[in-house]
Amino acid sequence: MKLTDIYRQYRRDIAFLEKEIEKNTSSEHPVLQQASSHIRKAGGKRIRPVFVLLSAGYGEYDLDRLKNVAVPLELIHMASLVHDDVIDDADKRRGKMTIKAKWDNRTAMYAGDYMFAKATEMAAAGGQSEVHLILSRTMREMCLGEIEQLRDQFVIHQQLRDYLRRIKRKTALLISASCELGAVVSGAEPQYIRALRQYGYYVGMAFQITDDILDFVGTEKELGKPAGSDLVQGNVTYPALYAMQRDEELRKMVTGYMMNPDNEDLDIEEVISRIRSTGAVEASKELADLYVQKAQDALHPLPGDTAPLKEIAAYIGSRKF
Amino acid sequence: MTAIYDNVHTLHRLTSEFRHRVTHPYVQRFIPEPVLNPLQAGVLLNVLEGKQLNEDQRVSTALAALLVQTAMDIHDEIGNIEVTNEADRKQRQLTVLAGDYLSSLYYTILAESGDPDFISVFSASVQEINEAKMRMKYSTSMREAFPHYITARSSLAVHTAASCGQSSLAPAIRQLFLLQAAAGEVTDVLFEDVQPLVAAQRENMLSAAYFRFKSEAAEAGESVPGFLMYEAERLRTLVEHRSG
Numbered sequence: 036m037k038l039t040d041i042y043r044q045y046r047r048d049i050a051f052l053e054k055e056i057e058k059n060t061s062s063e064h065p066v067l068q069q070a071s072s073h074i075r076k077a078g079g080k081r082i083r084p085v086f087v088l089l090s091a092g093y094g095e096y097d098l099d100r101l102k103n104v105a106v107p108l109e110l111i112h113m114a115s116l117v118h119d120d121v122i123d124d125a126d127k128r129r130g131k132m133t134i135k136a137k138w139d140n141r142t143a144m145y146a147g148d149y150m151f152a153k154a155t156e157m158a159a160a161g162g163q164s165e166v167h168l169i170l171s172r173t174m175r176e177m178c179l180g181e182i183e184q185l186r187d188q189f190v191i192h193q194q195l196r197d198y199l200r201r202i203k204r205k206t207a208l209l210i211s212a213s214c215e216l217g218a219v220v221s222g223a224e225p226q227y228i229r230a231l232r233q234y235g236y237y238v239g240m241a242f243q244i245t246d247d248i249l250d251f252v253g254t255e256k257e258l259g260k261p262a263g264s265d266l267v268q269g270n271v272t273y274p275a276l277y278a279m280q281r282d283e284e285l286r287k288m289v290t291g292y293m294m295n296p297d298n299e300d301l302d303i304e305e306v307i308s309r310i311r312s313t314g315a316v317e318a319s320k321e322l323a324d325l326y327v328q329k330a331q332d333a334l335h336p337l338p339g340d341t342a343p344l345k346e347i348a349a350y351i352g353s354r355k356f
Numbered sequence: 357m358t359a360i361y362d363n364v365h366t367l368h369r370l371t372s373e374f375r376h377r378v379t380h381p382y383v384q385r386f387i388p389e390p391v392l393n394p395l396q397a398g399v400l401l402n403v404l405e406g407k408q409l410n411e412d413q414r415v416s417t418a419l420a421a422l423l424v425q426t427a428m429d430i431h432d433e434i435g436n437i438e439v440t441n442e443a444d445r446k447q448r449q450l451t452v453l454a455g456d457y458l459s460s461l462y463y464t465i466l467a468e469s470g471d472p473d474f475i476s477v478f479s480a481s482v483q484e485i486n487e488a489k490m491r492m493k494y495s496t497s498m499r500e501a502f503p504h505y506i507t508a509r510s511s512l513a514v515h516t517a518a519s520c521g522q523s524s525l526a527p528a529i530r531q532l533f534l535l536q537a538a539a540g541e542v543t544d545v546l547f548e549d550v551q552p553l554v555a556a557q558r559e560n561m562l563s564a565a566y567f568r569f570k571s572e573a574a575e576a577g578e579s580v581p582g583f584l585m586y587e588a589e590r591l592r593t594l595v596e597h598r599s600g
Contacts, residue, residue: 062483062487063487064487064490064491066490066494067486067487067490115456118452118456121434121448121452122448122449122452122453124439124445139436140434140435140436141432141434141435141436141493142490142493144431144432144434144452144455145431145486145489145490145493146486147456148427148428148431148455148459148482148486149482149483149486149487151459151482152479152480152482152483152486153479153483155463155475155478155479156475156476156479156480156483158475159472159475159476159479160476162472164467164470164472167463167466167467167472167475168467168468170463170467171460171463171464171466171467171468172464172467174459174460174463174464175457175460175461175463175464177460178453178456178457178460179457181453181456182380182382182383182450182453182457185446185449185450185453186382188446189442296442297441297442
């Protein structure tokens, strides 16, 4: 089963959820309405809602109930992107202007907070306490992960475990929660819920590692932002970590910049070229593949055909953009 | 700032718990530790008495409201001026994240309280507050901005009162928060975007809040808690002292 087949199979349900997202990003204030609409139309694969739908297949599939977690998950993701653009001072996302660039920082803050409130309101409509526990704890961990990432910004001495802990909180937990919530809302067996949560965690890790690889192999047009942005912003990801352990000159270049980012320039083209030449991209790919494999292995307790979940995991580990 | 509440022990618990929750060693290296608004704390605890809740539930519900208010207040601090050095950038970044973190804590506390009814109440209020802030931001005069300012400051207390069967208190509560602004007890960064900023006009409108409060309290009758009446008098004294 291919990814396109999965999306085709769920086309109607995804379209329904898209409408619900639209409904739940509406506001009486015109600018808030435009800003919410702007981020919604910026697109994305709606991967979190898709994970909810796929996981719900292991219980009683009821779209009216599933929307109360699928939509909030996407709204939380969207709100975090809007705030991230203020954090990163980013003018573009996926090649389009960010809310902070099109309007201003404060509008972005209010729009993000507004979407977050819409998310919790919709989750409350489902009336399941467990949903709130999973969602709220995930959000708290995500925020702590982001704070941790800032703490580690421009810190050159980092280990693989620091990186893995960061990406777990930054990305993996929300995907894990998506899988778990789909199963919880559909009333799946506890062992299936556990398996899906674990699967989502591994897929999320693979997703972020792949994202971090793309930052060094993509073009500005493909990425929607300049290549190497992560490192320029002081975020040391696995490809950079791997490469700096093997190229002393590269380590010196990056260290010089990290020690004094206000005054030192980083020749990012040279840095990217050096990172690639160490085999860091291939090593990172191996790490992502390892997580894809773990994700697929986590599906063993599940009954029936797990091909769609396996396919999505494989796609995430090999996606080009 | 001072504020009284009949059950000092509960207020003390709430204050300690708030302090414990908002402190983050790394974040506080860059941004000041958030402080609780005692007026809001007192109003919340008072109106929550209208519902059958034990002390733990009252404290956790009021705490959640105070945390999400603080989260939104922190986000008001995000300005539009371009940052040019790493220290300022870090401060802005952590201001965004500190607000987000407190929002997640507010949600976690309500989720763990086992009484998720207030999630709907506060979610609606947070939406209303952000819409009010946007209306303020695009207001062209102070007269136009003031109703939205009152909403942004009082919405959580007003919604809480309504959910506890005390809707009649809403108008008086709204004026009380305006009076607090008049007394200078809260910073009004929200007014930054409103043009033109005519200080005298603003002072007049804020000062009138006391008389409106008295009128609204009279309208609500005997149901107005003594705490609200006391706070109105205290804040009036401060306003008079301030205007000299």
